[in-house]
Amino acid sequence: MSDSRQIIAGDVPALMRGCAVLGTGGGGEVYTGSLIALDALERYGPVTLTSLAELPGEGLLLPLGMIGAPTVGVEKLPAGDEGSRLRDHLERHTGRRAVAVMSSEIGGSNGLLPIAWAAELGLPLVDADSMGRAFPEVQMAAQYVAGLPLDLIALTDACGSVVLLTPSTPEWGERVSRAVCVSFGGTAAMADYVMTVEAARGAVIEGSVTWARAIGRAVMEADEPVDGLLKAVDGVRLIDGRIVDVERRTTGGFARGSVLVEGLGGDDGRLVRLELQNENLVALEDGEVRASVPDLITVVDTATADAIATELVAYGQRVTVIAFPGDPIWRSDRGLAIAGPRAFGYDFDYRPLERIHARA
Amino acid sequence: MSDSRQIIAGDVPALMRGCAVLGTGGGGEVYTGSLIALDALERYGPVTLTSLAELPGEGLLLPLGMIGAPTVGVEKLPAGDEGSRLRDHLERHTGRRAVAVMSSEIGGSNGLLPIAWAAELGLPLVDADSMGRAFPEVQMAAQYVAGLPLDLIALTDACGSVVLLTPSTPEWGERVSRAVCVSFGGTAAMADYVMTVEAARGAVIEGSVTWARAIGRAVMEADEPVDGLLKAVDGVRLIDGRIVDVERRTTGGFARGSVLVEGLGGDDGRLVRLELQNENLVALEDGEVRASVPDLITVVDTATADAIATELVAYGQRVTVIAFPGDPIWRSDRGLAIAGPRAFGYDFDYRPLERIHARA
Numbered sequence: 031m032s033d034s035r036q037i038i039a040g041d042v043p044a045l046m047r048g049c050a051v052l053g054t055g056g057g058g059e060v061y062t063g064s065l066i067a068l069d070a071l072e073r074y075g076p077v078t079l080t081s082l083a084e085l086p087g088e089g090l091l092l093p094l095g096m097i098g099a100p101t102v103g104v105e106k107l108p109a110g111d112e113g114s115r116l117r118d119h120l121e122r123h124t125g126r127r128a129v130a131v132m133s134s135e136i137g138g139s140n141g142l143l144p145i146a147w148a149a150e151l152g153l154p155l156v157d158a159d160s161m162g163r164a165f166p167e168v169q170m171a172a173q174y175v176a177g178l179p180l181d182l183i184a185l186t187d188a189c190g191s192v193v194l195l196t197p198s199t200p201e202w203g204e205r206v207s208r209a210v211c212v213s214f215g216g217t218a219a220m221a222d223y224v225m226t227v228e229a230a231r232g233a234v235i236e237g238s239v240t241w242a243r244a245i246g247r248a249v250m251e252a253d254e255p256v257d258g259l260l261k262a263v264d265g266v267r268l269i270d271g272r273i274v275d276v277e278r279r280t281t282g283g284f285a286r287g288s289v290l291v292e293g294l295g296g297d298d299g300r301l302v303r304l305e306l307q308n309e310n311l312v313a314l315e316d317g318e319v320r321a322s323v324p325d326l327i328t329v330v331d332t333a334t335a336d337a338i339a340t341e342l343v344a345y346g347q348r349v350t351v352i353a354f355p356g357d358p359i360w361r362s363d364r365g366l367a368i369a370g371p372r373a374f375g376y377d378f379d380y381r382p383l384e385r386i387h388a389r390a
Numbered sequence: 391m392s393d394s395r396q397i398i399a400g401d402v403p404a405l406m407r408g409c410a411v412l413g414t415g416g417g418g419e420v421y422t423g424s425l426i427a428l429d430a431l432e433r434y435g436p437v438t439l440t441s442l443a444e445l446p447g448e449g450l451l452l453p454l455g456m457i458g459a460p461t462v463g464v465e466k467l468p469a470g471d472e473g474s475r476l477r478d479h480l481e482r483h484t485g486r487r488a489v490a491v492m493s494s495e496i497g498g499s500n501g502l503l504p505i506a507w508a509a510e511l512g513l514p515l516v517d518a519d520s521m522g523r524a525f526p527e528v529q530m531a532a533q534y535v536a537g538l539p540l541d542l543i544a545l546t547d548a549c550g551s552v553v554l555l556t557p558s559t560p561e562w563g564e565r566v567s568r569a570v571c572v573s574f575g576g577t578a579a580m581a582d583y584v585m586t587v588e589a590a591r592g593a594v595i596e597g598s599v600t601w602a603r604a605i606g607r608a609v610m611e612a613d614e615p616v617d618g619l620l621k622a623v624d625g626v627r628l629i630d631g632r633i634v635d636v637e638r639r640t641t642g643g644f645a646r647g648s649v650l651v652e653g654l655g656g657d658d659g660r661l662v663r664l665e666l667q668n669e670n671l672v673a674l675e676d677g678e679v680r681a682s683v684p685d686l687i688t689v690v691d692t693a694t695a696d697a698i699a700t701e702l703v704a705y706g707q708r709v710t711v712i713a714f715p716g717d718p719i720w721r722s723d724r725g726l727a728i729a730g731p732r733a734f735g736y737d738f739d740y741r742p743l744e745r746i747h748a749r750a
Binding site for chain 2 (some may be wrong): 209
């Protein structure tokens, strides 16, 4: 087993699986991200995993990830120099030295690409992220729940353009970042909630990388991968079945749509519909909510428990849909106001997963 | 007569007329801009007109203006603090002190608003601009003709968001700025080609403010305003008539469309069509080009010679369409590549106005 304080190539298979599960369909498909991370680890060597407590407080933290519709990201790959370009511009702009990279969201390839950027920049990777999962919008971050101002976002494309954005509100941060990302061709590399290590302490979700790796290992080590996964994440099996319909469009910088899963075996005759905006947002059955944001809803391959990204779900896939609770901050009043069902335009109140399924 | 080295309230009527003529329909209607300039001159006192030669070379030059569809700008006014916000962010970002404001384009209200910003910031206004007229796109600037890099654009909205953009090419500068401006609601205040005074020397069009004021005065002092205008700008009268059709839409951050002018009096039976993208780009008659960018085409009121902005032209207006040559840099090969007919997607080569009308 590898040193838990380092990320080496041998960690990538577990991380890839864990990040995909935490992506709830979003954050970008993990296969390409895993190849990019492996390539960087081979070229630059292992990445040190650190905590905010160990870093100098006045240093600059780089919370990095890709923004855009994953349906675009699956075809339009990063150029590779995005991380160093964001670092250079942010160091010059803030007059501070970058001391660590962090995943802005641990879900999907956004949990893997920061490994590559950290390796390339020779910086440690903080064992934390801004979401504890993947969310589609820029302002849906733990720092916003913690009440920190969103006063610096940086975006860059594969050609070299750089935008530094100071939005009037976090919601304007999303709106303008999305427009920039669309103008860049549909995806962009982004540093979101750029701040000092000191400001980030207590305001991000710590342990995310270790958590993703643990989920991946549990899946890989289990005889029955889906059972191993459910046990690891304390999850609920929403349905076993196959995908019988996918409606998906790329619009306004997002992938939006719905996926219909028809039950098989013990679930024969059931139909569960997932609604998605990059990530799976809501699971519905017979007009009832079976799970919703901010709880995590993930579609996995029934045989391998590999999570399937929203841009890769397809008719006929044999899947199991699971749901599990995320970081407790999202269940707070403020967390729900920022990333609960109503934040996505749904006209219902959030009910915790356990309560829905205790009743059932 | 006022001191030519100062701009006072008494200069505004002439400047308003001259800027409107140089706007070739674009740069924003001048009435609101003139009220904003008058208000600022009253509150903060006269603005000193200066040249780049008189300013410290290492100081920061702020080339300011509004970007967006003038059809939006006519309803959505600036909040008033855009100039100081851009100055503050740019000083902090570059580590340089702003020493002067310049119009990014002398045409339309973009020739007037910088007076207000200079007054408010207590900075001199450089007697120069980046275009010698108005052009619809960010990269269509004298600095680009001069081969200077476009490495810093700043945009802000009325709510306080700020974007600093370093584009990979000047054309990407236009593309991303336009997307930001649309996300801001259709207009934005912009500092374009932000650079030191030293870098700007020899790379901008000097004398623009004086030129606009001189045009306005010529119109105001002439017995026959249109004749006075034509004499002042060495222009050609394309047609006397009235507007019989306007097709105008706001799309992608621009006002686009066409205007049809039917001849009256000596021009009876003639029809001239203007095509526009914020500015008037081309005048056509019987399928022949009668004038085109980068030469200036302006629709003026036949009685007063007041230029009519593209967002305000309307059916039935009694107008004279004039055309006149702009700054010689636009007729260079590089100038034509950046802002000639082909740069706007037209499949014909530029022919100088004098040559078209010598033949006629």
